[in-house]
Amino acid sequence: xxxxxxxxxxxxxxxxxxxxxxxNVTAVGCEVAKGLVLPGIGSFTIADGSTVKExxxxxNFFLDSSYLGQSKALACKQLLQELNPDVDGxxxxxxxxxxxxxxxxxxxxxxxxxxxxxxxxxxxLLANRLWESNVPFVYCRSLGMLGTIRLxxxxxxxxxxxxxxxxxxxxxxxxxxxxxxHLETTEVTNKEPWLLVLYKFLKVWQKQQGDGRQSPSNYKExxxxxxxxxxxxxxxxxxxEEAIKAVNTAFGAGVVPSSLKAIFDDDACEHLHKKxxxxxxxxxxxxxxxxxxxxxxxxxxxxxxxxxxVLEENKGQLPLPGVLPDMTANTDSYIALQHIYxxxxxxxADQVYHKCQDYLKQLSLPADSIDERTVRLLCREASGLAIxxxxxxxxxxxKSCRLQPLVEDNELQGTLTAYNFALRAYERFLxxxxxxxxxxxxxxxxxxxxxxxxxxLNDLGLHVNIxxxxxxxxxxxxxxxLHAVSAFIGGCAAxxxxxxxxxxxxxIDNTFIYNAISTESVTLTL
Numbered sequence: 001x002x003x004x005x006x007x008x009x010x011x012x013x014x015x016x017x018x019x020x021x022x023x024n025v026t027a028v029g030c031e032v033a034k035g036l037v038l039p040g041i042g043s044f045t046i047a048d049g050s051t052v053k054e055x056x057x058x059x060n061f062f063l064d065s066s067y068l069g070q071s072k073a074l075a076c077k078q079l080l081q082e083l084n085p086d087v088d089g090x091x092x093x094x095x096x097x098x099x100x101x102x103x104x105x106x107x108x109x110x111x112x113x114x115x116x117x118x119x120x121x122x123x124x125l126l127a128n129r130l131w132e133s134n135v136p137f138v139y140c141r142s143l144g145m146l147g148t149i150r151l152x153x154x155x156x157x158x159x160x161x162x163x164x165x166x167x168x169x170x171x172x173x174x175x176x177x178x179x180x181x182h183l184e185t186t187e188v189t190n191k192e193p194w195l196l197v198l199y200k201f202l203k204v205w206q207k208q209q210g211d212g213r214q215s216p217s218n219y220k221e222x223x224x225x226x227x228x229x230x231x232x233x234x235x236x237x238x239x240x241e242e243a244i245k246a247v248n249t250a251f252g253a254g255v256v257p258s259s260l261k262a263i264f265d266d267d268a269c270e271h272l273h274k275k276x277x278x279x280x281x282x283x284x285x286x287x288x289x290x291x292x293x294x295x296x297x298x299x300x301x302x303x304x305x306x307x308x309x310v311l312e313e314n315k316g317q318l319p320l321p322g323v324l325p326d327m328t329a330n331t332d333s334y335i336a337l338q339h340i341y342x343x344x345x346x347x348x349a350d351q352v353y354h355k356c357q358d359y360l361k362q363l364s365l366p367a368d369s370i371d372e373r374t375v376r377l378l379c380r381e382a383s384g385l386a387i388x389x390x391x392x393x394x395x396x397x398x399k400s401c402r403l404q405p406l407v408e409d410n411e412l413q414g415t416l417t418a419y420n421f422a423l424r425a426y427e428r429f430l431x432x433x434x435x436x437x438x439x440x441x442x443x444x445x446x447x448x449x450x451x452x453x454x455x456x457l458n459d460l461g462l463h464v465n466i467x468x469x470x471x472x473x474x475x476x477x478x479x480x481x482l483h484a485v486s487a488f489i490g491g492c493a494a495x496x497x498x499x500x501x502x503x504x505x506x507x508i509d510n511t512f513i514y515n516a517i518s519t520e521s522v523t524l525t526l
Contacts, residue, residue: 010377011160011502012040018501019043021107023096023115023126025050025072027060027481028142030080031490032114036497037080043088044080045110048073049095059481100125108133112497116140117481119430120397127152127393136500139393140493141423144477145516147489148420150526151496151507153390157299159377160504161384168325169253169318169383172199173214176320178340186333190234193327193334194242198250201229201243215251222247238328254317256310259386264307266387268300272359298369302378303385305355309348319348319379349379390510396424396526399461406462406524415470416513416522422470425453438475446475485516 018041022033025048033044052067052075067075073091081089092099092106096118099106107113113130115123116139123139130137130152137152172195175183183199186192202215205225216222226244233240256264263269310318322345324338353375360369378385406417429437429445429452437445446468453466492512499507511524 008160008504010373011504014502015498016040016042018111019045019109020497021110021113022046023113024048024118025060025076026116026142027483027486028140028147028490028493029114029116030060030062030076031487032116032138032140032493032497033076033080034083035491035494037084037087039498040084041087041501043090044077045090045092046073046077046080047092047094047096047099047106048076049093049098055480059483059486061483096122096126100129104129107135110135112136112138112500114138114140114493114497117142118427120424120427121431123427124394124397131392131394137393138493138497138500140489142481142486142489143423143426143474144480144482145485146419146423146477147485147514147516148423149489149493149496149508149512150393151390151500151510152393153388153500153507153510156388156390156500156503156507158384158386158388158503158506160381160502161386162505163384167249167253167383168323169321170195170250170324171254171317171320172202173251174317175199176344178344182337182340190237190239191330191333192239193329193337194239194246195250195324195327195337197229197239197243198246201225201232204228216247217252242328253383254320256316256318257383259384260318260382263303263385263387264310266300266303269303269307272297272301272304272363297363297365301359301363301365302352302356302370302375305352305359305375306378306382308355309352313351314348318382319352320345321380321382322346323380345380346376349376352379386506388507388509391526397460399459415518416515416520417524418466418470419515420511420513420524421457422453422466422474425449425456425466425471426474428452428456436479438478442475442478446472449475482516485514488516489514 020033020036020041020043022029022044025046033046037044048071050072052063052070052072054068056063056072057065057068062076062079063072071091071093073093077089077091081087096115100122107126107130113126113135115126115137118126118139127137127139131154134154136156139150139152141148171179183196186196188196188200202225205216205221205228206213208224208228216225226247229240229244229247233244306319310316320341322342324334324341327334349372353370353372356370356375357367360367426437426449429435429449432452433448437449439445449471450466450468453471457464457466492514496507499505508523509525511526512521513524514521
């Protein structure tokens with residue numbers, strides 16, 4: 001499968017084990033689900049209590065006239081499953097308001113919940129419930145030529161960040177014992193990997209300096225090392241050419257970056273505690289919640305074990321990733337070098353794994369809560385580990401200093417920010433008036449929407465106004481979705497869901513706004 005090139009086999013395994021819930025069948029909601037069903041999400045459940053109406057046929061290509069009057073949740077569930085029969089699908093003919101009022105634990109059984117185009121009251125009730133249950137939430141809006149995505153994550157760990165410019169950790173400055181023995185006993189020929197060439201001339205450079213420096217740290221010193229290699233190079237020695245090119249990037253890896261130091265210094269890493277008791281009995285609906293809590297704890301247990309290894313057992317250096325770049329060399333030489341790096345990486349990861357087991361025992365947690373494969377992955381990706389702590393959607397509806405940067409000289413910063421607040425006013429209109437602004441009386445609704453927007457901004461402590469042009473545009477749409485816009489927003493949202501489920505790549509933090517008229521977009525932290 002082509003997606004394995006993006007998130008790998010282990011990422012696909014996580015995706016196939018995930019269960020998601022789609023709340024409210026809209027064009028954008030179906031597009032998000034489509035972007036998850038096609039690559040093979042484990043299972044999905046659609047929750048919507050409405051039936052298919054005439055207006056649904058124009059903006060949602062999943063529906064046609066044969067479904068008029070039928071359950072919207074059932075219709076979309078059947079059509080989504082046709083895209084990938086291997087994915088399990090289910091539906092619930094109930095609105096989000098009914099579910100929250102009668103069985104709020106329903107949402108706790110999912111790994112992630114997606115919702116779209118809700119009114120303000122329903123949005124806040126659902127978002128608060130999911131925050132309390134520690135269930136990731138992705139909320140999408142699509143209205144006319146506008147679209148937004150908001151992620152609500154209490155705590156999310158990114159294991160595989162996939163940085164654009166990954167630096168290979170070669171340890172040439174301070175080689176581990178097996179590597180040092182190999183480097184010093186192997187004759188350097190034009191068939192050996194460039195790494196041996198670079199090590200040979202690095203030793204020469206170190207002697208020339210005479211001050212104990214392990215590797216060149218500035219342009220002048222790196223130029224000296226390159227010239228030293230070039231002076232001894234013959235015309236047909238390609239590995240020497242590669243060594244010269246590698247001087248800029250071959251040194252300095254293996255140190256603890258600031259992002260990882262922040263994880264090591266975090267209170268959750270310093271003071272491990274068990275949030276749940278394994279001896280306690282739980283009902284089925286609380287299982288996912290407890291699983292997510294355990295997953296969070298497991299990350300911090302591994303982080304603490306990693307910290308102990310780095311500071312106490314490895315002289316401040318990270319575990320060896322064991323990954324080598326491509327090199328021009330004969331096959332046997334390269335494989336021998338690769339084997340040395342991989343064996344050391346396994347030894348480092350094994351020490352971290354055994355420390356994890358010690359911590360699990362101290363916390364009375366099952367030994368199989370952490371497996372060796374997971375620890376090896378964490379050690380390989382240690383330099384890129386990140387923790388994201390998000391904010392509640394409900395916090396945006398309260399006075400907060402975080403909103404002040406969006407205002408300057410009594411003006412909202414940019415039209416996209418104005419559109420975001422206008423969409424929120426639109427959702428409040430739905431809650432307070434029980435109708436869609438602009439659906440019947442455009443001019444009258446513009447005035448009502450403006451009053452709601454002014455009060456909303458004043459309640460937030462933002463003494464600004466949204467322009468009449470923006471509010472008029474919101475009303476002019478009359479609640480309509482344009483499928484092209486919904487497809488774009490849905491595709492973007494599906495990518496964010498996959499990032500969260502696979503713990504790969506950094507998701508947006510935390511709001512994405514798109515204007516299809518100007519093809520502008522912006523990401524805001526709200």
